[in-house]
Amino acid sequence: MKLQLQITMNEALYLRDPESSELGKKILKQSVELIYKVGFEAFTFKKLAEEIGTTEAGIYRYFENKHKLLVYLTSWYWGWLEFQISFHTNNISDASIKLKKVIHLLASTVEEHEDTKYINESLLHQIIISEGSKAYLTKQVGEDNKQQFFKPYKDLCAVVGTIILECKPSYKYPKSLASTIIEMAHFQNFFMNNLPALTDFGVTKQEDELIAFLNDLVFASLENAK
Amino acid sequence: MKLQLQITMNEALYLRDPESSELGKKILKQSVELIYKVGFEAFTFKKLAEEIGTTEAGIYRYFENKHKLLVYLTSWYWGWLEFQISFHTNNISDASIKLKKVIHLLASTVEEHEDTKYINESLLHQIIISEGSKAYLTKQVGEDNKQQFFKPYKDLCAVVGTIILECKPSYKYPKSLASTIIEMAHFQNFFMNNLPALTDFGVTKQEDELIAFLNDLVFASLENAK
DNA sequence: TTATAATGATAGTAATACTATCGTTAAAAA
DNA sequence: TTTTTAACGATAGTATTACTATCATTATAA
Numbered sequence: 001m002k003l004q005l006q007i008t009m010n011e012a013l014y015l016r017d018p019e020s021s022e023l024g025k026k027i028l029k030q031s032v033e034l035i036y037k038v039g040f041e042a043f044t045f046k047k048l049a050e051e052i053g054t055t056e057a058g059i060y061r062y063f064e065n066k067h068k069l070l071v072y073l074t075s076w077y078w079g080w081l082e083f084q085i086s087f088h089t090n091n092i093s094d095a096s097i098k099l100k101k102v103i104h105l106l107a108s109t110v111e112e113h114e115d116t117k118y119i120n121e122s123l124l125h126q127i128i129i130s131e132g133s134k135a136y137l138t139k140q141v142g143e144d145n146k147q148q149f150f151k152p153y154k155d156l157c158a159v160v161g162t163i164i165l166e167c168k169p170s171y172k173y174p175k176s177l178a179s180t181i182i183e184m185a186h187f188q189n190f191f192m193n194n195l196p197a198l199t200d201f202g203v204t205k206q207e208d209e210l211i212a213f214l215n216d217l218v219f220a221s222l223e224n225a226k
Numbered sequence: 227m228k229l230q231l232q233i234t235m236n237e238a239l240y241l242r243d244p245e246s247s248e249l250g251k252k253i254l255k256q257s258v259e260l261i262y263k264v265g266f267e268a269f270t271f272k273k274l275a276e277e278i279g280t281t282e283a284g285i286y287r288y289f290e291n292k293h294k295l296l297v298y299l300t301s302w303y304w305g306w307l308e309f310q311i312s313f314h315t316n317n318i319s320d321a322s323i324k325l326k327k328v329i330h331l332l333a334s335t336v337e338e339h340e341d342t343k344y345i346n347e348s349l350l351h352q353i354i355i356s357e358g359s360k361a362y363l364t365k366q367v368g369e370d371n372k373q374q375f376f377k378p379y380k381d382l383c384a385v386v387g388t389i390i391l392e393c394k395p396s397y398k399y400p401k402s403l404a405s406t407i408i409e410m411a412h413f414q415n416f417f418m419n420n421l422p423a424l425t426d427f428g429v430t431k432q433e434d435e436l437i438a439f440l441n442d443l444v445f446a447s448l449e450n451a452k
Numbered sequence: 453t454t455a456t457a458a459t460g461a462t463a464g465t466a467a468t469a470c471t472a473t474c475g476t477t478a479a480a481a482a
Numbered sequence: 483t484t485t486t487t488a489a490c491g492a493t494a495g496t497a498t499t500a501c502t503a504t505c506a507t508t509a510t511a512a
Contacts, residue, residue, distance in 0.1 A: 016458090021458080021459095023458085023459075038365065039364060039365035041364065041365070042365065044498085044499065044500080045499090045500075045501085046498085046499075046500090054459080054460075055459085055460060055461065055462085056500090056501085057459090057460085057461085057462090057501095057502085057503090058458095058459065058460075060500090060501070060502085061458080061459085064501095065500075065501080066500090130363055131363065133359060133363065134360070134363065136420070136421065137356055137357065137359065137360065137416070138265060138267065139264065139265035139267070139268065141420045141421070142420060145420065145421060150421055153421075153424070154421070154423045154424065157423070157424050158423075172426065172439075172442070173425075173426045173439045173442065173443075174426065175423070175424060175425055175426045176414055176417075176424070176425045176426050176427070176439050177443070178424075179413070179414070179417060179424040179425065180406070180410055180414070180443070183409065183410070183413055184406055184409070184410075187405070187409055188402055188405070188406070190363070191402075191405060194362070194367045194368060194371065195362065195367070195371060195376055195379075195380070197380045197383070197384075197401070198379070198380060198383050198401060198402075198404075198405040199401055199402045199405065200398065200399045200400065200401045200402050201402070213398075213399045213402050216398070216399065216447065216450070217399075217403070217406070217443065217447055219450075220446045220447045220449070220450035220451075221442065221443055221446045221447070223446070223450060224442070224445075224446035224449060224450065225446075242489090247489080249489085249490075270467085270468065270469080271468090271469075271470085272467090272468075272469090280490080280491075281490085281491060281492065281493085282469090282470085283470095283471085283472090283490090283491080283492085283493090284489095284490065284491070286469090286470070286471085287489080287490080290470095291469075291470080292469090
């Protein structure tokens, strides 16, 4: 048995549903690989078209511009992560263990499942680390938000916030702590690999140390709450 | 008496020192206002030249490209902040009070001192919040780092890390906690104003609540350390 | 069998991100 | 004071980016 995970995407993010055709799936697959390779700034629809073997106009039939494509990919990632969390914390009754699992999922390198799918989660994870915040750090964030583009991120944050409150109902900042964990799982990873002076993690065993830091941060805050 | 604060800038960031001429100072002043107004993506040297009343080529004599200008501005900000911290924590003996002061300085809206200077710190603070991380979230981060472009950020982080250790010598993650405070002071501010569902801060008294959150996060971590 | 929809191929445009040249002006050195 | 140098303004030019438009072809569905 093999069941395909389907993530519901905001229709305003695309012109034609990329999951509905072979070309669309190629766009998703190759855009992840190309953004990973050259970075979001140097990524263009022309280069993407060349990789795929189609034309620029072909890409524009699916996505209005590269910003919407980035928002699409980040939304997909948040949706996917929320599913991973709900799957892996299912029937864990102890909220603290649940929260530890969440931190582990956020901070661990994603390992590949099947390469058959059209999105490589492991590369996408790296993209989220390096480019993810560019999806909302823009002048149009207000309009994008009105169109619900960040709902998957908010939903994930709400899920984590709820688990935090399960651990400690009296904690006063569940949502801010949730967004802090999520952002720091990515930023500290980026710093560790690119600006190590900003972290306390060595080159070896790095991931474990990042997880330990996040656990320490979160559980100290919760234990401290009255 | 009026003493002008001079921040030493990495010479590799510019082609001609912008602080050495009137045009250079205008470039700094107007770039802050233009980036604040249109955002870094829509900001171009052509528009900047028009604002100043010079030509595109005139700007290119000072800065190679807009990325280096952004790195220049962020470096300036980190240097300025480090000075603010050293100034305002001077002769405070209690490390905890010092750390609280640091958090306050990081998370407070910067109010204007004199408008005579060529950099508006209050607008620059807003730019750091919205655009700051784009200075290092690039493919060239490694090369930029080799050229010491991020030294001011690292220095600031080291200063904060040292104060953290003064508070609690046994705490294991002073640098990661320092970079977490700095990043979160900015990100939570951005979320509060643009994606409020990611925070627990209301529209009123927002700044105080953000400071309270950061204090709670930091001191819980330190008190928790053995 | 005929519509309809998706794609490929090609063209074109305005803006961006530069580089190069040249004449003028203003300040510093001789 | 004259001469040299440095900075600036003005203009031009190029490759790339970020699109939009058109039309022929192919595959699918009515």
